[in-house]
Amino acid sequence: MPGRPSGAPTERTRPLRADARRNHQQLLTAARDVVLERGPGAPLDEVARRAGVGIGTLYRRFPDRQALLRAVALEALVASRRAAEDALAQESEGFAALTRYLRAALSTRVSAVLPIVLDRLGDQDEELRQAREASAELVQRIVDTAHADGSLHPQVGFADIGTLLVRLARPLPGPVPAALDDQLAHRQLELFVAGLRAVSEQRTPLAGPRLERSHLRAIRDGG
């Protein structure tokens, strides 16, 4: 979405009309959902349909798929960063901060959309890259804090936390109503959190080393 940090993309003289602003937001939400269900190549007609908007409106707002996906990614990254900031601000204990972040991130379903969309967009975009760093850095800090006060198993790293969130946040395949899907995901998160705590207390070994963010990044950057 037009960020207009300093050099505005397509300078607008007036603010967007109220209905246009509403449609813009509905398109982003619909795009997020459709991408989660059908992948980054999903037909844009479906996005428009779900947003309750004509296809012409979609194209007026987002000139191509790239632009739409980019806006979806930015919104998700900002939401993730907010959740992480909030968790760090509200909780002093590491495990509590981690738990709070996980619950918040799951509620906004933000995590699952990122690997899908970022994979498609590549990493040439500086604004995206920065937003990604900002969010990832905060999450890393949460994980570090939890490691520091010994409340998180030493073998559990960023990669475990991040990818589990992806698994939980993706909607289940098949005709599962959103409410049930949500309920299941949150129950499963609680079980996972209980597992994190338990494994930490008993120091049960996991297979392999602590999996860090670098393990994931190596893939994206290296192949």
Place this chain on the structure above:
Amino acid sequence: MPGRPSGAPTERTRPLRADARRNHQQLLTAARDVVLERGPGAPLDEVARRAGVGIGTLYRRFPDRQALLRAVALEALVASRRAAEDALAQESEGFAALTRYLRAALSTRVSAVLPIVLDRLGDQDEELRQAREASAELVQRIVDTAHADGSLHPQVGFADIGTLLVRLARPLPGPVPAALDDQLAHRQLELFVAGLRAVSEQRTPLAGPRLERSHLRAIRDGG
């Protein structure tokens, strides 16, 4: 699609040639993977390509998408049944049987393909219906056993177990190599299992009632 309730599948006079049998299996495997990554409507050309086989060969073996998906579903259901039988046979304690089943099911990645494919196929097919019942019944028995000897939290039911397996078995989106994906999934399963045990010991309450198979079935049958 081939119904043939009892009679042999398209009575062949001779057994399939060796290369044909190999191709058949490769097609099933490729179809499973492609469906997991791209959904049940994925292009069949891609299935053939991944199987290392011409598109003509695919169509010779499976006259249409339906037939291919049906074969994938049957194979998955049989593998799931075997894993459940094995778990019950090898473990007397309920929680151990459950854990063994979960690990085996995750290794074959069998669970994730089912909701995708069965959703598309509908439930008119008697052979599929029976295979589904056979598998589900055994899994239900494992869950019941674990409940009976008190090793599984009373609020955790078939639906939690089944859908978590779906989440873990789906490949992560983005360019994650299969080996890492596998490692992560298995680590996360161990954390989940630790959580199941911990939650059971502490009787930490989960949100909502025990979620049974009937909760999932109600959706499929009722909407």
Place this chain on the structure above:
DNA sequence: TCATTAGCGGAGATATTTCCTCCGCTTACC
């Protein structure tokens, strides 16, 4: 080793889906 034929591959005609522009109509805004 060779004859037989099951089985293979993939080009390409056909069908389907998706893209995306354009313009007459609607409605938010002042």
Place this chain on the structure above:
DNA sequence: GGTAAGCGGAGGAAATATCTCCGCTAATGA
């Protein structure tokens, strides 16, 4: 109430996907 920002969606062009057909390859069995 006048103005123009914004809307919807029909429809032609382009991209994808389906699925047949037939000349070629190689597994099989004697």
